[in-house]
Amino acid sequence: MEFIRITDVEKTYPSGVTALYGLNLKIKKGDFTFIIGASGSGKSTLMKMLYREEKPTAGEIIIGGVNVAKLKNRKVYKLRRKLGVVFQDFKLLPKLTVYENVAFVLEMFGYDKNEVRVKTLKALDLVGLKEKVKSYPSELSGGEQQRVAIARAIVNAPKLVICDEPTGNLDPDTSLEIMKVLEVINNLGTTVIVVTHDRDIVNKMKKRVILLDKGRLKKDFEKGTYDKNEKH
Amino acid sequence: MIRMKNIRILIKNIRDGLKNIVRNFSLSLASISCITVTLLIVAVAIIGSLNVENFTNVIRDDFTIVVYIENDCDDKKENEIKGEIQDLSNIESIEYNSKKQIADDMKKESQIFDTIISSWSESENPLYDTYLVKVKDSDKISNSAKKIEKIDGVALVKYGEGMIESLLSIFDIIEKILIVIVVSLIIVTAFLIVNTIKITIFSRQEEIEIKRLVGASNFSIKQPFVIEGLFIGLIGSIIPVLVTIYGYSTLYEKTGGILFSKFIKLFEPFPFVFIISSVLIVIGVVVGMFGSSRAVRKYLKI
Numbered sequence: 126m127e128f129i130r131i132t133d134v135e136k137t138y139p140s141g142v143t144a145l146y147g148l149n150l151k152i153k154k155g156d157f158t159f160i161i162g163a164s165g166s167g168k169s170t171l172m173k174m175l176y177r178e179e180k181p182t183a184g185e186i187i188i189g190g191v192n193v194a195k196l197k198n199r200k201v202y203k204l205r206r207k208l209g210v211v212f213q214d215f216k217l218l219p220k221l222t223v224y225e226n227v228a229f230v231l232e233m234f235g236y237d238k239n240e241v242r243v244k245t246l247k248a249l250d251l252v253g254l255k256e257k258v259k260s261y262p263s264e265l266s267g268g269e270q271q272r273v274a275i276a277r278a279i280v281n282a283p284k285l286v287i288c289d290e291p292t293g294n295l296d297p298d299t300s301l302e303i304m305k306v307l308e309v310i311n312n313l314g315t316t317v318i319v320v321t322h323d324r325d326i327v328n329k330m331k332k333r334v335i336l337l338d339k340g341r342l343k344k345d346f347e348k349g350t351y352d353k354n355e356k357h
Numbered sequence: 358m359i360r361m362k363n364i365r366i367l368i369k370n371i372r373d374g375l376k377n378i379v380r381n382f383s384l385s386l387a388s389i390s391c392i393t394v395t396l397l398i399v400a401v402a403i404i405g406s407l408n409v410e411n412f413t414n415v416i417r418d419d420f421t422i423v424v425y426i427e428n429d430c431d432d433k434k435e436n437e438i439k440g441e442i443q444d445l446s447n448i449e450s451i452e453y454n455s456k457k458q459i460a461d462d463m464k465k466e467s468q469i470f471d472t473i474i475s476s477w478s479e480s481e482n483p484l485y486d487t488y489l490v491k492v493k494d495s496d497k498i499s500n501s502a503k504k505i506e507k508i509d510g511v512a513l514v515k516y517g518e519g520m521i522e523s524l525l526s527i528f529d530i531i532e533k534i535l536i537v538i539v540v541s542l543i544i545v546t547a548f549l550i551v552n553t554i555k556i557t558i559f560s561r562q563e564e565i566e567i568k569r570l571v572g573a574s575n576f577s578i579k580q581p582f583v584i585e586g587l588f589i590g591l592i593g594s595i596i597p598v599l600v601t602i603y604g605y606s607t608l609y610e611k612t613g614g615i616l617f618s619k620f621i622k623l624f625e626p627f628p629f630v631f632i633i634s635s636v637l638i639v640i641g642v643v644v645g646m647f648g649s650s651r652a653v654r655k656y657l658k659i
């Protein structure tokens with residue numbers, strides 16, 4: 126069952142830079158997929174098109190039956206509510222506590238206080254941060270901050286979680302911890318896409334790996350490690 | 358169920374709007390003072406212009422033609438003249454004022470008049486019997502005056518002539534200038550508010566970006582800011598409203614409702630000040646909400 130189907134997608138920015146050329150890709154429901162490639166190879170551009178921060182110049186991006194490429198700007202929020210996004214810089218709100226950083230999403234959607242509490246605590250429990258609900262982001266380590274961001278991404282039970290270099294700011298041990306958290310989420314049925322630079326992690330996780338090179342899909346390793354001699 | 362959700366979201370946004378005013382207090386204060394100053398000037402301008410309008414109406418109502426009757430007319434002739442005046446169109450009322458009456462009134466006015474007038478015998482009274490004629494339409498007063506002047510036995514007619522008319526046109530100009538000032542002030546304030554709120558929003562760009570990423574609609578991003586603008590408008594109108602209510606009623610009390618001359622009567626303070634206050638609050642709130650919603654627009658993808 127394919128969940129995401131990318132067909133002949135091309136992206137040229139208004140500046141004239143083409144970030145992606147004729148990309149074709151299918152991702153199955155419940156898959157865990159790594160996207161790797163050198164800096165500037167178009168990984169973030171691809172992610173941005175999945176959560177519809179950017180529109181492809183050509184081609185189709187179907188997510189759960191909807192062509193996201195055609196989505197109007199003012200309708201984008203409907204897509205975003207069904208997916209979670211995680212970034213290298215966490216993007217937490219510094220004036221809010223851990224609990225509030227996760228809960229505000231649900232509050233914004235109008236859930237009642239009790240529902241908000243139950244779902245927020247469940248998400249924070251899943252990432253192992255139930256003890257830190259009252260802390261502020263500045264009082265947490267990088268790994269803990271990223272786990273708050275992951276809790277926020279999954280709190281509304283999305284079908285898809287998109288992570289753009291979630292471990293880019295973290296040390297190797299912490300990075301692996303984050304990947305394990307994402308794996309747990311994946312095991313609960315969520316489709317997970319992770320952009321990363323980190324070869325070791327990719328090799329350890331034994332998941333599907335897609336290699337981008339200068340805006341083109343270079344390799345698609347169905348399972349496990351990718352060729353160690355491959356330069357990217 | 359959906360309604361319940363919307364109510365919860367609204368309550369949350371009202372809370373957030375208030376929180377943000379407190380959190381960015383110095384900037385909020387800038388916006389609030391902006392509105393306060395404008396509304397104070399707007400209040401003075403509106404009250405001024407409405408009262409000028411009122412003066413104008415009072416003066417118009419007071420438009421009277423004084424008809425002086427030849428001294429050789431007897432009572433019968435005077436009644437005929439009255440009848441002829443009444444037959445003209447545009448006549449509201451006619452009141453008789455005999456020269457004796459006028460002399461008596463003048464006597465009361467000063468000691469000197471009293472001495473002089475008291476020395477006159479009945480036949481020596483040099484004054485005229487008069488009719489005080491009020492017209493329906495003050496714009497046609499000169500026309501009516503001319504017709505009355507032609508009536509046999511009428512010695513002279515007098516009315517405000519050029520003086521009152523030019524006074525009216527001056528009031529008209531003042532009123533127009535005040536309207537222009539009010540409107541431009543409101544527009545200028547709206548843009549000042551837009552820019553002040555833009556500064557507060559600038560420091561919250563990241564918050565807006567995150568909200569967008571997690572699935573906030575444009576409306577739900579906008580709502581707290583617009584509510585914030587509403588409160589800024591409300592708070593900004595407190596001082597102008599108090600000044601209007603207390604200031605105007607005090608002015609009215611101190612002057613007895615009469616300014617400069619008996620022509621210029623002020624409106625009764627109640628409910629006048631409440632109407633003005635409501636107008637001020639509405640202007641403040643609308644300007645605040647408009648300002649915020651303009652300011653936040655830049656950060657939305659529409």
Ligand SMILES: Nc1ncnc2c1ncn2[C@@H]1O[C@H](COP(=O)(O)OP(=O)(O)O)[C@@H](O)[C@H]1O
Nearest residue numbers: 138140142144163164165166167168169170171
């Ligand atoms: N907003 C943008 N405007 C113009 N060019 C961009 C923009 N974002 C990315 N690019 C360009 O597109 C190419 C791919 O960038 P990106 O997708 O960020 O790569 P990666 O995430 O793999 O490092 C780069 O050449 C980059 O300079």
Ligand SMILES: [Mg+2]
Nearest residue numbers: 168169170289
């Ligand atoms: Mg990138």
